[in-house]
Amino acid sequence: MVAVIRDNQDPRQAEEFLDELEFLAETADIVSVKRFTQRLPQPSARIYVGPGKLEEIAGYCREQQIDVVIFDDELSPSQTRNIEKAMPCRILDRTRLILDIFMSRAQTAYAKTQVQLANYEYMLPRLSGMWTHLERQRGGTGTRGGAGEREIETAVSSVTGSPNSRRICRKSTVRWPCSARTAVRWCVWRW
Numbered sequence: 001m002v003a004v005i006r007d008n009q010d011p012r013q014a015e016e017f018l019d020e021l022e023f024l025a026e027t028a029d030i031v032s033v034k035r036f037t038q039r040l041p042q043p044s045a046r047i048y049v050g051p052g053k054l055e056e057i058a059g060y061c062r063e064q065q066i067d068v069v070i071f072d073d074e075l076s077p078s079q080t081r082n083i084e085k086a087m088p089c090r091i092l093d094r095t096r097l098i099l100d101i102f103m104s105r106a107q108t109a110y111a112k113t114q115v116q117l118a119n120y121e122y123m124l125p126r127l128s129g130m131w132t133h134l135e136r137q138r139g140g141t142g143t144r145g146g147a148g149e150r151e152i153e154t155a156v157s158s159v160t161g162s163p164n165s166r167r168i169c170r171k172s173t174v175r176w177p178c179s180a181r182t183a184v185r186w187c188v189w190r191w
Contacts, residue, residue: 002036003072004043077126
């Protein structure tokens with residue numbers, strides 16, 4: 001687990017936040033092995049912690065064969081990409097961990113839909129760096145943009161075009177005529 005203690009923050013408060021994060025990790029069946037903290041005025045916009053601390057964490061993960069590193073704050077998409085380049089294991093932030101817990105615990109269709117919506121909203125800004133493995137592919141006649149553009153567009157449209165990604169849901173009743181004399185009421189969900 002990794003946390004930044006800001007200059008104006010009490011170290012005991014940071015420990016409480018890490019205790020809570022450890023509890024969340026245990027809920028997700030992740031065993032906490034070690035905590036890394038660093039005092040900074042604010043987290044680094046590039047890699048969340050300083051470069052020396054990131055090397056220390058990566059070295060520890062290699063030595064101990066750690067599977068997951070959890071960061072106490074929500075990481076930006078660029079922070080996540082930069083950290084993943086240096087780390088030999090999976091990276092989670094607090095938000096991703098909470099979403100994973102909710103995904104594993106949701107049982108009703110409504111709850112699963114709400115968690116899926118939250119997951120889509122979390123993943124949407126993080127899609128841009130996911131197709132770097134296609135950089136060497138070049139399009140043929142009539143293509144525009146860079147490599148992997150079609151896959152990115154498909155992923156974005158699957159997230160934004162999904163009925164589950166709509167925020168406002170209204171239940172309305174409409175009449176559907178079955179014959180000239182009778183009408184059947186249907187319950188329709190409008191997204």
